[in-house]
Amino acid sequence: MMRARSTLRAAGVTTVALAVVATGCAADQEGVAAGDVYVGHVHGIGVDPADGALYVGAHGGLFRLADGELSPVSGWTSDTMGFTVVGAGTFLASGHPAPDQDGPGLLGLNRSTDAGESWSEVSLVGEADFHSLDAVDGAIWGYDSVSGRLLTSADGKDWASVTEGAILDVAVQPGRPDEALATTGEGRLVRVSSDGSTAPEPLESPPLVLVDATESGELVGLGPDGAVHVQANGGRWEPAGEVPGGLQALTATDDAWYAATDTGIYVSSDRGEKWETAVRFS
Numbered sequence: 001m002m003r004a005r006s007t008l009r010a011a012g013v014t015t016v017a018l019a020v021v022a023t024g025c026a027a028d029q030e031g032v033a034a035g036d037v038y039v040g041h042v043h044g045i046g047v048d049p050a051d052g053a054l055y056v057g058a059h060g061g062l063f064r065l066a067d068g069e070l071s072p073v074s075g076w077t078s079d080t081m082g083f084t085v086v087g088a089g090t091f092l093a094s095g096h097p098a099p100d101q102d103g104p105g106l107l108g109l110n111r112s113t114d115a116g117e118s119w120s121e122v123s124l125v126g127e128a129d130f131h132s133l134d135a136v137d138g139a140i141w142g143y144d145s146v147s148g149r150l151l152t153s154a155d156g157k158d159w160a161s162v163t164e165g166a167i168l169d170v171a172v173q174p175g176r177p178d179e180a181l182a183t184t185g186e187g188r189l190v191r192v193s194s195d196g197s198t199a200p201e202p203l204e205s206p207p208l209v210l211v212d213a214t215e216s217g218e219l220v221g222l223g224p225d226g227a228v229h230v231q232a233n234g235g236r237w238e239p240a241g242e243v244p245g246g247l248q249a250l251t252a253t254d255d256a257w258y259a260a261t262d263t264g265i266y267v268s269s270d271r272g273e274k275w276e277t278a279v280r281f282s
Contacts, residue, residue, distance in 0.1 A: 034070045034264075034279045039063060042248040042260035044083030044133065046091070048115060054251075054258055054278070055116065056265065057083025057093055062116045065265065070279055075117040078107060082130035082142060085251075089115040092122075092140065092156070094130035106146065109156050122156040132170045136213075139177030139194070143167040150182060152194045162196045169250070173213040183208050187224055205229070205237050210250040210259075220252040220272065222259065228272035240272030 033039060040059025047054055054065040055073070057080035063070040078101065082094035091112045097103050108124030128151075130142040140153045149164045166185025173181070178194045187207040190200035206229050208221040219231040226247060228240040245261030252258075257268045259275065266275040 034063075034281055037063070037070055037072065039070060039281065040079075041262075042265075043081050043095075043131065044093075045249045045251045045258055045260050045265070046083065046085030047251060047253050047256075047258070048085055048089060048091075050088035050115070052255075054265070055083070055085060055091065056249075056260065057095075061098070062091075062093070064116075065278060068279055073116040075112065075114075076110075076119055077101070081145070082133040084133040084135060086111075086135045089113060091116055092133050092135060093119070094128065094133065094142070096129070109140075109142070111156065123153075123159070132167065134170050134172045134180070134212075136172040136174055137177040139172060141170050141172055141180045143170055143182075150180070150192060152180070160194065160196065162192050162194060163200050165200075169210045169212075171211045171213045171219070173217050173219070174215060175217070181211055181213075181219070183211055183221075189221070205231075206239075210247055212250050212252040212257075214252045214254045216254050218252075218254075220250065220257055222247055222250055226261070228268075230272055241268065241274055243275055 038060045042056055042058045044057040056063040059079050062073040062076040064073055077098045079096040080093055084092050086092055093110050095107050096105055104126035106126050106129045108128045109122040110119045111122050112119045128144040129146050131145045132143040134141050140156050143150050149161045150167055151159045152162055153159045168183045170180050170182045180192050182190055187209055189203045189205040189208050191203055192200045207223050209224050210222040212220050221229045226243040229237045230240050231237045243259040243266055245263035247261055249260040257272055259266050264280040265278045267278045268275045
C-alpha cells in the first residue's frame with residue numbers, strides 16, 4: 001500500500017541534467033553491446049558484498065561483470081529501469097517486462113535473495129516504475145517515474161510519499177535511514193526526510209547528476225560533464241578525476257568506485273583520480 005499526500009500523477013521533466021543521464025535511452029533500439037552481449041542503457045549498478053562482483057541492471061536485463069566480460073544473469077531478463085544491491089546476494093529491481101514476457105507493463109518492486117537467479121514481486125506491480133533505488137539499514141528509497149514522487153518504505157510493501165519533482169538519483173548514507181540525498185533535474189543536491197515534514201533542503205555542492213555513499217559514509221558525485229567530486233566527513237566537496245562518456249549509473253564502495261557511461265563501465269581504486277576500463281561498449 002502506498003500512502004500519498006495527494007493524487008499521484010505523471011511528471012514530465014525537460015532539463016539539461018536529466019538529458020545527460022538519459023542519453024542513450026532513445027537509441028537503445030539500435031543496440032549497445034559489450035562483446036556480443038546486448039546490454040542497452042544502464043540504469044543501475046551495484047557490488048555484491050558476498051563476492052565483490054559488480055552487477056549491472058540495464059535495458060537488456062541483469063548482468064554480472066567478471067574478467068572484463070558481462071554475463072547475463074538468467075533469472076532477470078526484464079528491461080531494468082532501477083537496480084540496487086541491498087546486501088549479500090540480495091537485490092532490488094524495477095522496470096518493464098522483456099518483449100517475450102507477459103504481465104503488467106510496470107514491474108513495481110521486485111526482490112532477489114540469490115544474486116538475481118530468482119525473483120519475487122514485492123509491491124506496486126502495475127503501478128510503479130522505479131528509476132532510482134537505494135536501501136540502507138532496512139530503509140528502501142525509490143524514485144517512481146510514473147507518479148514523479150520520491151517514496152520510502154521500511155518493508156518494500158507499505159510506501160510513504162516524501163516529495164515530488166524531477167529526481168535523477170538517490171543515495172542513503174549508512175546510519176541515516178530516515179533521510180536521503182537526491183540530485184534534482186537541475187543538477188542540485190538536496191536532502192529529504194522520510195517523514196516529509198520539511199521541504200527538500202538544498203545542500204552546497206558542485207552541479208551533480210549522480211551520487212552515492214560508501215559504507216563509511218563518504219559521498220561520491222558525478223557532474224554533468226563527468227567530473228568526479230568527493231565529500232568526506234561532511235566537509236567540503238573536493239574535485240577528483242573525470243569519467244569518460246555520457247553518464248548512466250554510479251556505485252561506490254570503500255574499496256572501489258564504478259561508473260557506467262555510454263562508452264563502457266569504468267572503475268577507480270584511488271578515490272576517483274584515475275578510471276580504468278572494466279568493460280567497453282561498442
